[in-house]
Amino acid sequence: MVTIRSRRVAWLATVFLLTFARSALAAAPSQKAVLCLIAEAPSNAYYTALYRGFREELDRQLPNAVLLYSENLDLPQFDSPQYRRELTRWLRYKYRDVQFDAVMVAGSPALRYLMSERLWPEVPTYFVSANDKVVRDMTLPPNVTGQTVVLSLPDTAFLIGQLFPRTRKVALVANPAGRDTYRPGMADELQALTARYQLIDLRGLPVEQVRQAISRLPDDAVIYHQTYTLDGTGRRFDPYLALNLALQRANRPVFVDYAAFVGTGAVGGAGIDSAALGRYGARDMARLLKGEAPSSIPLRRRSFGPVVDARALDRWKVDPGQLPPATTILYREPTEWERYRGEILGTAALIVTLSLLILALLFERTRRERAVAESRQRLSQLAHLNRGASAMVYSAAIAHELNQPLAAIMSNAEASELFLRADPPKLAQAREALADIKRDDRRAAEIIRRMRGMLKRTDQVAVPVDMRHVVSDAATFIAPEVRMRQATLRTAMPDLALPVQGDPVQLQQVLINLVINAMDAMDALPPPERVVEIRADEPGQQGGWIRLHVTDRGPGFAGDIGQVFDSFITTKEHGSGLGLAITAAIVREHGGRIQARNLSPFGAEVSFSLPLAQAGSTKRGN
Structure with a gap:
């Protein structure tokens, strides 16, 4: 009894497991197997791009549903009957246990091989990048379809004429006549080329002679470099390497057939895009794998517009306006x-x-x-009163500061008269004097404009400025006066910027006033001792302030130093007592501080500090 019951339980469990496994297999998606037969070696750039485009597009059409097998047949390199027999034997042995759902064939040599060897004759087959003439001359079985391409030499000749209208000769670099796997109709194409251009036929020459020939072409020639895998001595080359060897020596523009070769230095060509062919083929292959019959997918003839390299156009000075319509420009x-x-x-x-x-x-x-409104009105009244209180200082400052340029103008005008009365007239000296008059006139006008602006706070210019530039401009501006007084002006500025916010012209006037005041103080000294120095502390030494010092070697300030910045306080015989007062007013208008002190054993120093502005926001003053 126990034995019979155990057998029944085992039988029911087996039935349940078989039913579950069948349901799981029915629910799991079936994976399709596709064999890709590629005519060339894996190093061939054209077919590498084609396979990549095919694989990526097929994965988009049927995500994770296709298992790809690929074989690079290398047929152009090894075209003997024995190689083909051994290759067929090996492929049948290798895939004896694989049931393919479809075969993809890339290239005319691979298609001819598959049709002649009758490999997998019952499996739906799709071919890409097959020469149109080759396919039209074949009788294809019902389960074979695909797309063809046309390598049209006349199209390339037309492109040459568009880009280089002065061309009279075309140097043809290709496999020896009759040995070009991909150009079975070359003889007919050459007739169309020779009808328009003089042909420089380099086919059948050793590669060394080819390189030498294309390095000495005349100015009215171009180079048409076809798929070059075999030279006249029988040596074989990777077409990409052969093109690079040619480009290294070519002295004229180079045209090619395939978009994969544009970007190496060639101008461009008919522009067959192998990656696009792969993508087109993947879309039709997806239809086959979904169950459509090959006969429902018509044979397609693919064509492409020209492709050019923008960098090569620049090199050969080709106007993009000469390009034919629908031209693809790469590397632009x-x-x-x-x-x-x-x-x-x-x-x-x-x-x-x-x-x-x-x-x-x-x-x-x-x-x-x-x-x-009421607060604003009161503020306006206070501002008006403030400007009225400052007017006495600033109106007197105009007369004080204009004394130098006006005196210089008068002196130069008198000198000009003397130069012009001389026999013969001294025109060069007169021109120099007139130039000085113009310079001093501009200086006087600028002083008036800026000083008038100080009377109205709204007219004051406040911009980011580097005090190093202000010092440099002030030193340049005052240089003629320094030379006239036989004095020396030295500046010592740090390497780092001294950014402040203010009016660069008014800040220059501060320095000019201080330098003139220092030179006035040293009038009694011998010229070698009349030294004025403008020095700035390193930024950061004064916290958030920038500090500059103007020193001289004169006798120093007499009396109470605390009053030197007051109006009408002066120790000079003809001084107005406004120079340092105006200087202090400008510094304070900029939110700064100013002070004076006597140096030991002699000399004086006036230093002023200005608030530090944001670094990196300064610009050159004036």
């Missing part, structure tokens, strides 16, 4: 709009948003102005 530098389209649109959106925000703030400000 994108325009600013193409490169930063997203950033430009984002910036524009930000500007619009900020503009709307500003409008909202302006509207709110208008509302608030009604509430603060």
